[in-house]
Amino acid sequence: MKKLLVLIWLLAHSLGAMAAIDAALLAPLAGDDPDARIEAVNRIAALASDDAVKLLHALQNDALYAAPDGKVYIVEDDQAFDPASGQKVAMPDGIDGISVNNRLRGAVEDALSGLKLLSENRTERLAAASELQKSASAAQAPLINKALEKETDPEIKAMLQLVAATANLVSPDAALRLAAVKALATSSNASLKPVLLGMLEKNPDGSYAEPEETVRVEVVRTLSDLNARLARTEFVGNLFYGVSLGSVLLLAALGLAITFGLMGIINMAHGELLMIGAYTTYLCQLVFRNYFPLALDAYLLAALPAAFIVTATVGIVLERTVIRWLYGRPLETLLATWGISLMLMQLVRTIFGAQNVEVANPSWMSGGVTVMGSLVLSYNRIVIIFFALFVVAAVWAILNKTRLGLFVRAVTQNRRMADCVGVSTGRVDMMTFGLGSGIAGLGGVALSQLGNVGPDLGQGYIIDSFMVVVLGGVGQLAGTVIAAFGLGELNKFLEPSVGAVIAKITILVFIIIFIQKRPQGLFALKGRSVE
Amino acid sequence: MLSVKQLNQYYGAAHTLRGVSLSLEKGQCLALLGRNGVGKTTLLKCLMGVLPVAGGEVYFDDVDITRMKPHERARAGIAYVPQGREIFARLTVEENLRMGMAVKPGRHASAIRQDVFALFPVLKDMLHRRGGDLSGGQQQQLAIARALLADPKLIFFDEPTEGIQPSIIKDIERVIRLLRERGDMAILLCEQYFDFAHALADKFIVLSRGEVVAAGAHAQMAGDDVKRHLAV
Amino acid sequence: MNAAIKGEGVDTTHGAILYLEDITVSFDGFKAINQLNLDISVGELRCIIGPNGAGKTTMMDVITGKTRPVSGTAFFGQTMDLTSMAEYEIAHAGIGRKFQRPTVFEQHTVFENLELAMKMNKRVAPTLFFRVSSEQKGKIEEILKLIRLHGEETRLAGLLSHGQKQWLEIGMLLMQEPQLLLLDEPVAGMSDAETVRTAELLNELRGKHSIVVVEHDMAFVTEIAQGGKVTVLHEGSVLAEGTMQQVQADERVIEVYLGR
Amino acid sequence: ADTIKVGILHSLSGTMAISETSLKDVALMTIEEINAKGGVMGKKLEPVIVDPASNWPLFAEKARQLISQDKVAVVFGCWTSVSRKSVLPVFKELNSLLFYPVQYEGEELEKNVFYTGAAPNQQAIPATEYLMSKEGGGAKRFVLLGTDYVYPRTTNKILRAFLKSKGVADKDIDEVYTPFGHSDYQTIVANIKKFSAGGKTAVISTINGDSNVPFYKELGNAGLKATDVPVVAFSVGEEELRGVDTKPLLGHLAAWNYFQSVKNPANAAFIKQWKAYAAAKKLPNASTVVTNDPMEATYVGIHMWKQAVEKAKSTDTDKVIAAMGGQTVKSPSGFMLTMDPTNHHLHKPVMIGEIKGDGQFNVVWKTKGPLRAQPWSPYIAGNEGKQKM
């Protein structure tokens, strides 16, 4: 409905005519009659002037204020402007923000996107067109046709044609409807489905909602195309979600793959190292917010080395003070690291409070890219997938291409002999544990971009991390990677049909059964060397 | 080169080494003899720094190494072929050999010297097999090769012929002889196989219940006194 | 449960206690044992020699069920197919083994090691209700003396020296009273005098048990082989078989094993 | 004794510490305030704090310890319904008093408990009505999304019955549960998107605790805006939003009986007092502390108990219970709240707020005055006539 109003107004007035905003038009905005406010928005939009756009933007961004006398001002950086004249004015007393609720905000958005459809700027038009794709109605046909006439860009044109076709579905002209249904065969807009299905339904009197047989045949065909496309989208979606979950599991588990997988420390404080990594990210954000607000989006890049260093340092301190006395007694490490875990959690709780702290995605990681019509792949998840692969590659290189890697493996297999051939085992232990902890810190940076940052963050990942490492085969990096992505995919393909809990239970049962088949995990070592 | 004075060691309350003293010069081979359980391995472990000593002193090149860690001794030029091989079971043969070069700075440790393969050809065929999968004798060869790769100044052999086929025992004998004759190394050979030790040693000591009960030069080695201490 | 687990009645009517036929064992394509054939007669003491890596230990692994061959058959007596039995079934059927590396229960005392090995019904309930009889105690004493660990029976086995562990393991083997003893390098790490003692012990056991000994100590092998057969393994198959003199004179054996 | 002991039973560690720690602090602040004004009947209040560590059996043990060992006169505590259920038998057995400050599912009336949070008709039902109204977006389809435990289950059962009574068909309602601590909402958000293709959809979220942040982050990144699919939450308040970047959440809703953004002198004083207290006690993040509904409910509860004790002139449980009925407190929500003598629940106003960029709420709807609680929802068959103790 609201859209219809906007568009009628837009048409009724000659587009592009410049007119100052009448104060009378503004007055209802400050009032509290919701319908009047919406009508005011629409009338302002109909002015289609730069001032109108500016005003609507101000309304959208909570920058529109009202004085006690009912006059409306735009306030920017503690400066008040009169929207009617655009002049800077003295800040009136008792000025208060005009509150916007969802309904009004929706109306403003629609008005703006209608205006943008005729904008000079291609990106704006494109955005407006894809916005319209989500919900188009018959009343929009004239505007869309008008925009279509002017439009030269093929991509936007194709979009608008689909929008026009959607609008034509309810046209009284059967030929138009037929053409529309045909045109929509390439659409992947899920909200078409109920509309098309509705055309196939029978009225109470037994006649079809869509009277023409030929159109109905076409509807069935389009529907099956649409369904196929949606199914494909869903499949790709699940695939992506699985990879994404897998990369999270992988980042959570990688550090443990080193401290537990290679060094044999049942590190129950691993989760807390993730948490410390996440809190370091938070601190980096704070520092940037306070000292480099202009470069705020770069805080994450600074957080990576910072988190690595902080967690590696914590790891090294733990190793030197506690863990180093426990080599060769893996179960004791469970006990001591459990204690460490409790202390670290409480420490963070004491310093930062029990509540979660806010870590925002930098703007380049907010939102997502739309593919296949409707599937949104969020940037933060895409970035994390690539980040996970990068970290794995780095760890792999360190362990297999450097002497440190060789020494680590030698020390864990036969500490005493490694010492006897000249390896400073203490140093290697320290560096390895530091590395594993640092990697956990990097994992924490990634996790901070997806979920909570709170004292309990680590507890949510510790079990999964152990499952991943064990399923992959202790000490097998490749196994860890495959296990993480395998579990991610399995989870995401199960979840739509059975729900999150049963999916998780199924996965745990799967792990139990899988270990029966391969008692040493996915990449089991075989032969005498194991005994 | 190596000089040990009045070494004492305890396992709990058990006094395993009682005032053991010995000395060894460059180019010499000292045979360490004794029955099972008299403390031979324990002595080597103490000299390598794997076990702490309760009393006594160990000098290597006139440096007091009594309190040094094993890896410090290894870097100082001591290599060890332990009883029971102590191969890194899940490293490949190649990686095991590389570990032998752990004492050297990274850039000198890039390639494995080919002469060890001349000595133990079987290792060349097995380079990519895991150390733990090898047969007992193959592991023993690997352990010796690993020790030699460190280019040590002093080397401890703890029963190097144990489980080795006769032809390779001869090879090992040749190797040790070669090392001795090269003259740049001191060798401490702990051995139960008397003939083997006899063939190589310049001098010997016999342990019994942790005490040196006989010592002497090569010539006295075949004497009855030694036999008595070795008999059951 | 089959007869094997009760440990009674190995059918040796054809005079042989162990038959290996065309056994092949492969590790990732590497043939550790290749078409191996071997018979051991009842009461025989057979020495097996061969280069390091010839497959001697692997052969014992096959006999004791530790390693499964990719092809071939292994029979204990006429009826028991070893390739289809579990390790404990084979042990219970009457095959005892001493490993190349001494393996004893390090956290148990010497006495307990022997007690655990002792021949008896080794299922859960009998074990739970077991009490050592004085006769059994006597037997353990006897073995303790034999392996010269008398007076050490309350020490933890883990604290023994290498050679003492070897002895203990032999003692455990004897407690099992097996029909067939497999000894993998029993004198490795023993002094010459001790080696002589072991040879005496084996000579004593000769005839009471069937015995297979793997050793590299030629003096020892000569001592115990006496006139009996010696088998030389090489690259997983039998290279030569005969008396000690014959084998030692064999050019191929000298070439690959004894050296010049 | 010259002091009156009062117990504080909130988790200071474990998963619930996130929410409950600030209730402990508010309780301490209120006690300090009362003591500063002379205490109760001339005696100072002495708080006894224990940490039940988010462990339900430990709640029972600690409750028993407070009552029988420390001899407290009253206990302020609990957050989750399960913790309340686990301590109930103890309070009944030892005939002691519990003040419970959190919104819950109803279906309960206990003589020993005073409920200062909302019952479903004081939160869930008005919020749903709002979503169906023109101003609220006129939602026709509903996703009932919750954490799988008694509070969301029961609330959704009531809501389903309510929606049915408003003519919403079963196929237009989707009920989804996730476990506590669930953190991967990709599939669920994708499903919401799919479901919303079928008509104007709103999400009613009874997600509790840690899961809210990942849920909202996913929602924001998937491009589901409040103008498309509004989400109304019953367990997300100012405190929870401290841990979230709220820019992508603009316009999503929450229903409570109090918001920090409510403007009135009582609230201004309450906020000021809390901020000063946080700064004085050097609470972590003292500069950014916020107030929220359960904190307000705690504050009100303690004051009401004080008034009742003074009226009864005794801390004896039965006397205090008798005196509680009809007590009123001018609350920071701006309304005079009354304790219902028959059902031990507060009469509370209902407010609906939209999330703003600064983590506060913009109140877009509220009731004219306080509503009486209906702990036994009339939408559930068999509950008629159960509204009294």
Added chain:
Amino acid sequence: MSSSLFSRPAWIGIVVCTLLLALLPVLNLAFAPGHSLHVSTYTVALVGKFMCYAMAALALDLVWGYTGILSLGHGLFFALGGYAHGMYLMRAIGRDGVYQSHLPDFMVFLDWKEYPWYWAFTDNFWYCMALVVLVPGVLAFVFGYFAFRSRIKGVYFSIITQAMTFAFMLLFFRNDTGFGGNNGFTDFKRILGFTIPDAATKATLYLVTLLLLLGSLLLCRWIVSSKLGRVLQAVRDSESRLMFIGYNPLWFKLFVWTLSAVLCGIAGALYVPQVGIINPSEMSPANSIEMVIWAAVGGRGSLLGPIIGAFSVNGLKSWFTAAFPDLWLFALGLLFILVTLFMPQGILGLVKKLRKDREAA
């Protein structure tokens, strides 16, 4: 291992402790509150709970300390025993619940009209007691059979036991599963007709727990000091060697594993009426890890150690959570670290060492 498992002082300690523990409820009933000899109901309840934990720790020691099988899932058996007993206790509430229905409250608000099939006969106390033994026992047997047959060992075994308890926790958290979801069972009224809050009922439950704890201790002692005990330790140290001398480790492991699960289940069953609630968080992996910690702190592989550990860790926890509500995690965490570093054999190990040192001196 020495054949006389408990030394003379240990026996004296056991007898003295048993008598002291038995005395607690008597002092509680015999003396009025305020009397200097009075022991508070709270203390008695607390000690009752600790005894249940001690029994679980003892059961864990049998598999971990003696057989080397580290279970990170024993909380599950404890909880299942608790749930089995809890089913009876729920049925015994009758129509006294909030909804005054014959069904438990949670079934009413899930709209269930009848008991699901697996609740059949649970109104019978003895049937539920059978379940207390059978449910953990059968589950452990089946799980153990497959795991041990596949020769799953070490951390692999530990992790799948953790997966098992985690899976069950998620399952029980679901309300649809029919065990009360997150809330679990609570608000019990009576047992075998006796009112649960009654002091006499409580004292009886307490004494039954004490007797069963003592019984379990003696049973375990008998087992570990038999030859079977030595076989178990051999399983721990060298399983493959054991096979080559003719033992099938599968049945030995399965025997102790199942027995341990059953003991744990019984402990859980005793716990529920005394604590008054059972819910799925008992199955959380953290709870199982805590059990391991009790055993380790006390000294594993010694039977008495885990009991001492369960009492001391839980005692400290109870005290700390009240005395230092903001800091107790530091104290507890530090305790675990210090015990590991300085008392590798736990409290009992330290005591033994001190005694030995004194004898030596």
